[in-house]
Amino acid sequence: MKYIDIGEDYTNTPAGRFYKDKNNKKGSGEEFRETMLLPALSSLDTGEKLTVIIDNNVEGYGSSFLSEGFAGVVKYGHMDSHELLEKLIIQYTDPDFEFFKNRILEYIKNSSFASEQYQSTKTSING
Amino acid sequence: MAEIFSIALAGLVAFLFNWLHWRLVRRRNALNSIGRHLDILAKELETNAITYWLSDFKSIPNGQVKQTSLEISIKGSFIRLPKLVTEFTSRASYLKDKQIEISKVSRKSWILFDLITGHDFESENKGTNIALSSTISKNCNYLRASIAIIIDGHGE
Numbered sequence: 043m044k045y046i047d048i049g050e051d052y053t054n055t056p057a058g059r060f061y062k063d064k065n066n067k068k069g070s071g072e073e074f075r076e077t078m079l080l081p082a083l084s085s086l087d088t089g090e091k092l093t094v095i096i097d098n099n100v101e102g103y104g105s106s107f108l109s110e111g112f113a114g115v116v117k118y119g120h121m122d123s124h125e126l127l128e129k130l131i132i133q134y135t136d137p138d139f140e141f142f143k144n145r146i147l148e149y150i151k152n153s154s155f156a157s158e159q160y161q162s163t164k165t166s167i168n169g
Numbered sequence: 170m171a172e173i174f175s176i177a178l179a180g181l182v183a184f185l186f187n188w189l190h191w192r193l194v195r196r197r198n199a200l201n202s203i204g205r206h207l208d209i210l211a212k213e214l215e216t217n218a219i220t221y222w223l224s225d226f227k228s229i230p231n232g233q234v235k236q237t238s239l240e241i242s243i244k245g246s247f248i249r250l251p252k253l254v255t256e257f258t259s260r261a262s263y264l265k266d267k268q269i270e271i272s273k274v275s276r277k278s279w280i281l282f283d284l285i286t287g288h289d290f291e292s293e294n295k296g297t298n299i300a301l302s303s304t305i306s307k308n309c310n311y312l313r314a315s316i317a318i319i320i321d322g323h324g325e
Contacts (some may be wrong), residue, residue, distance in 0.1 A: 051277030057240070065319035099180060102244040104286030 049099030059106040061164035071110030097134040113149035119156030205318040215309035277312040
């Protein structure tokens with residue numbers, strides 16, 4: 043079992059969809075997916091799961107961050123929604139975060155596999 | 170002996186009716202109270218969300234501060250909204266003739282989250298979006314209407 047604690051390992055102010063939304067400052071859903079979630083998913087052994095802790099030291103989320111950060115894995119063709127849901131455990135202890143967990147799961151379920159080609163918005167700003 | 174029994178039985182029945190009556194009143198008042206909180210929150214959310222999506226913060230003084238302030242407020246509302254919706258729908262679940270409206274309350278809260286905090290929410294390059302503002306307002310009012318329908322006349 044591997045873990046990502048968003049508040050501890052990434053940022054306690056997750057916000058925005060793309061790198062460009064934050065003018066390349068830390069915290070976007072795109073950055074979370076590219077630098078945290080995808081590497082962690084890639085490092086899983088067969089049958090191993092990834093637990094993402096969503097409520098530690100984080101005040102809340104917007105849909106833009108959650109949909110890009112989690113459903114983007116499916117949308118850009120890294121794995122289909124079934125496989126991602128098999129590998130992912132969304133964990134919280136604060137009951138107020140159940141709502142966000144449910145939204146994440148629904149975004150993943152509703153996302154179409156490889157429906158878009160990924161182009162980093164960080165590159166587009168720098169380039 | 171029979172008279173004493175009758176009086177005791179009448180007293181017991183009166184007590185039970187009284188107890189049931191006040192139990193219903195308490196349940197109704199609790200539902201009304203949460204419904205009112207939910208209605209106020211939906212109105213507050215509508216105001217903040219419309220201001221957010223109609224404003225071009227880059228063109229106004231202290232725009233970045235105003236944008237961040239609204240984003241924090243909106244995200245805070247989405248901690249409160251699901252909490253109140255869960256409590257409200259749970260307390261309203263005994264209203265068998267209002268089940269459709271009760272399910273709409275939950276569904277509208279999810280829709281509002283997706284609408285208000287989706288798109289380029291929290292983007293420093295966010296533009297204005299009149300169509301989205303209109304959809305948000307419509308859905309806030311649907312939510313408020315469902316709350317009113319559930320509260321109105323329940324328990325009668």
